Amino acid sequence: MRFSRRRILIDGTPSLVMAGEVHYFRLPRREWASRLDWLLDAGCNAVASYMPWLVHELPDGTIDLDGSTAEHRDVQTFLDLAEERDLLVIARPGPFVMAELKNEGIPYRIYEQHPHVHPVGWDGAPAPTRTIDYLSPDFLGEVDRWYAAIMPVLAGRVAAVQLDNEIGMLSWVSNTPDLTEVVLADFAEWAAERFDVHERYGRWPVGRSPEAPSLAFHHDLSDYMRSRYARYIAFLRERAQAYGVDGPFLINIHGTGDGRGRTYPIGISQLYRGYQGLPQLTSGSDHYLGDLTVGNVADLYVGNAFMAAVHDADQPLTSLEFEAGTGDYGEDLGRLVPPSALDLKVRLCLAQGNRLINYYLFAGGYNWPLDVPSGDGNDRIAFTGERHGFAAPIGPEGRPNLSYPALREVTRTVRGVAGLLADMDEEHDGLALGFVPDHYLTEYRHPGDSARAEVVADLERFRGMGGRDVLARALLLSGFSFPAVDVQAAELPPVLVLAGASTLAAAVQRRLADHVRSGGRLLLAGLLPQRDVDGAPCTILADALGLKPGPVVYGGADRFPSVRGESFEVRVDVLQPLTGAGETLVREVSSGAAVGVEVRAGAGRAIVLACDYPCHLDFWTGLLARLGVRPRHTHDAPAPGIVVTSTVDGAGRRLVHLLNVGPVDQSFVLRRDGEPLFGGSPIRLAARSGAMLPVGVGPVAWSTCELAGLTEDGVLLRRRYPGEAAAFAGPVRAPDGASVSLTPDGLTLVRWTCAPAEPGELAEVRCGP
Incomplete structure (x- = not known):
């Protein structure tokens, strides 16, 4: 398998890879063949699996990969069975694998022998998760030992290798940046190369307890973490290659939750520097959206578009954890995802150029007892009990559930036209949605910094898909097909649509201003930015457009801001009065102030809609028509x-x-x-x-x-x-x-x-x- 022109080539031919996740280590060896046969029956041509360090390492530190101590460790026979069936193998050897395993798949020995690798965070509090300082020399030494064992087994036998799993996720979801002494010293060196640290932060060293407000520190710390993740990815790739695996390599992106993808771009923002522009390395999504509806279809579309926005001309879209089962993960019938959701999600992802989809989890299994009891209440390798994957299309006992027929039907459907899909590109409609990676540097906030909390809340409300997610939803449901573009680095398209927030870096504001003045067209929906990432006032874009934003008005229990466009009044939850040049398109009802204007600046034009206007499709298509863009x-x-x-x-x-x-x-x-x-x-x-x-x-x-x-x-x-x-x-x-x-x-x-x-x-x- 190789990557070229955003395609996956197998023996030089563009190919579609449809895989399913089968955890051999959760099944008796005698069951492996039947699970692979279920994959074939479904129309899949690949199998994926984690290969957990925790499972294969024994208490004395030796590593069993041939089943000499327990048959569920016999990864070599599993690979043989896949090869006999002409199934490609997507290997996922960690070191972190998650998968509901104890320690996220890291052996207990690592924490016992190297307790210092477990980091501390804000105010010196120990990390509440089983995360590890990725660049700790002791941890990297242990990872090298694991790779020295597993990679030669994989070399020449697998189609691709995923490096680690959900890098940076544990520290984000727990709001606990790695702040060991080593990390702080490294951050100080990183910052000193870029800034006058005393001038930028006021107090130096800042340490683990920044004094509020500390907006510059928070932004820079998250940006620095990107470089750490990139160095970690580079280490893993180099060691895999040293032990005989030549790739291609995959990095999976985390971030969906509660049936939505609004936070998904945080994972892209954290990790993209680790794979962007690097040969034979690409990213893959983790999709856990449940059902696909009018409410969240734009989440999936925009998530794919944002991923592609930071890929190079060769890096294809892939999905490494594509939710495939019933959704009853707690075995409490708290949720059942209709089987039709799988069909819809597969079709949309393939239409956007996904070349690899891995159904996760395809087959369930069992969590075997640990070699040494942990005393944690179940003494097994995972915390889900004895049975695992009860929501999977093929359950632990090898029986299909209600999601399997839909999976089989859509997989066989797309395989029938795989030769077409594998070599096609999506057609777009002459506009692009702006992606601001730094708008998603919100994974950390010191609990005592109210200014940071206010900035994060503002970004969370307006970024990406726009206020109430209306911007992206309106584009998609109006018939537009659109890519995304990284407005911080990429060449800007003739027509750019961007969700505006109060914070936008000065350099980005300048790029947007220059873009419009040189003939570009811009639809900015949300707020007109008024500050830089460090909190300093910054109105470069507003000044270029000849606009002055007023105080933001929010709705509440006793206030109902309303605006009027061409027809009737509509209720909004937030608006920002605008004064200055341009034609007024939308006005606040109570004051008559403009909240939507079209302005000319230099050779270009911009429409600024400073409110969260409802998802009236005719209204939004009308705005874009004024900028010369219509859906084909x-x-x-x-x-x-x-x-x-x-x-x-x-x-x-x-x-x-x-x-x-x-x-x-x-x-x-x-x-x-x-x-x-x-x-x-x-x-x-x-x-x-x-x-x-x-x-x-x-x-x-x-x-x-x-x-x-x-x-x-x-x-x-x-x-x-x-x-x-x-x-x-x-x-x-x-x-x-x-x-x-x-x-x-x-x-x-x-x-x-x-x-x-x-x-x-x-x-x-x-x-x-």
């Missing part, structure tokens, strides 16, 4: 919930990707650049379903039936409804239950008037007289 795909669906994008390859073959994430069935006509697609035939999408419709693929000019594959003399189409049709460039033999006629433009039209025997029925259309 439009439709007349009666209710919100349709997501549409398209992918195309170098030969001009195209797939139109449609999702209905709404709760009702929909029928609509789809248009591209104003012209009806599919001969104007209506498209039907059941609630919570998707379709990939071909345009110019092989003999198919277009089809409202999903393409299931190409045959030697025709195509396979997947039928769901009566009235579906497909047009061909030449003659075809009429399939059962269909009529054949000619269209006005000379295409051969095949139309089925009867319903399929069952939804998803395959119909073969053969070409020729």
Whole structure:
């Protein structure tokens, strides 16, 4: 496996990798073959697994990888079984693996023999998690010992290796930066190379208890941690290569939670310097969004777009933990994710260019007892009890649950067109969503710093997808297909859409101002920035646009700010009056002050919407139309919930990707650049379903039936409804239950008037007289 042009090449051919996570170490050896066979039955062509240091190391420090002490340690036989089935292997050897294991998969011995590797945080308090100072020489020495054992076993036998797992996650979720004496000394050296530390921080050394306000210190500490993570990743890669593994390598990104992806970019912000621009190394997502709905579909889309924004021209999108089961992780029936969610999420990710998806967890198993009892109440390798993965499509006892049929269906569906998907790119609509990595440097805040808490709250409210997430949601549900761009470093596109917050670095404000003045167009939604990352007043962008922001007005229990655009009044939760140049588009109702304006600056234009306007799709498409951008795909669906994008390859073959994430069935006509697609035939999408419709693929000019594959003399189409049709460039033999006629433009039209025997029925259309 190699990475090139954001594709995964296998034996030089662009390929789609569909994997499932099977934990061999949680199953008896006799069960391994059956779990791999379930993967094959589902249509997967790869298997992934953690390889936990905790499991393979014995109490005396020796390492068993061949099962000589216990069969569940026999990773070599597991690799043999995968090879016999032509399954690619995605190896995940840590050193951290999480997976509900004790110590996150680190042997107890490491903490016992090197207690100093467990860091302290704010005010010298010990870290509440089982994290470790990643760059501690003693820890790195132990990691090298583990890699010296596991990497030669993997060399030449696996397709890719994930380096560690969720780097930086434990310190973020516990608000506990690593602040050992060694780390503080290293940070001091890092800061001294960049700033006059006494001038920037006031008191030096700052230490573990910064005096409030300490905005510059907090920002710089998080930025410094990026460099530590990058050095750690570089160490792991170098040692893996030293022991015979040449990659490619993967870094997984953490951050979804509570069914949302709003904090997901924190993981990107923490880790991107560790992989950005490095050959044969890319990032992969961890997706735990539960259901996919109108409310959170933009979370997934934007998460993928932000990942891609910091990739280079070769680094593909991947997903290393793609939530696949029922969601009943606590075995308490507190949540059940509908199986349709898996279908929707797979389709959306593949439409955005994901080349590898690893269903996590695909098969459950058991947590064996530790070699030495821990006295923690269960004495097993993990804290979930004896059984593990009870929500997985294949349960611990090897039986499929309600999520397996959906997984099998969507995997086999996409494998039917894998040759197309693997070499296609998403088509975009002439605008990009701005990604500000530093807006996500919010993982740490000293508990005594109220100024830091205020800045973080402001960023959390407005960054990324915009206030109430309306900005990104409106773009996606209006039909726009869009990438993201790193506004701190990348070349800015002609039209940029950015969620504004009160804090924005001076350098970024300057880039945006220069962009507009030189002819660029900007939609800034949220607040007009007024301060730099260190808290200093900074209005470079506002000054360039000729605007002066007033005090921010927030709604509350007895205050209901409202604004008026072109039509009626709408309630908002926050607004910022604007004075200065430009045409007023939106006004505050009570004062008449402008809160939305269009201004000209130099050769460019900007629209500043300083309020959290509701998700009225016509309003948002109208704003973008003023900047000269319209979605190429439009439709007349009666209710919100349709997501549409398209992918195309170098030969001009195209797939139109449609999702209905709404709760009702929909029928609509789809248009591209104003012209009806599919001969104007209506498209039907059941609630919570998707379709990939071909345009110019092989003999198919277009089809409202999903393409299931190409045959030697025709195509396979997947039928769901009566009235579906497909047009061909030449003659075809009429399939059962269909009529054949000619269209006005000379295409051969095949139309089925009867319903399929069952939804998803395959119909073969053969070409020729």
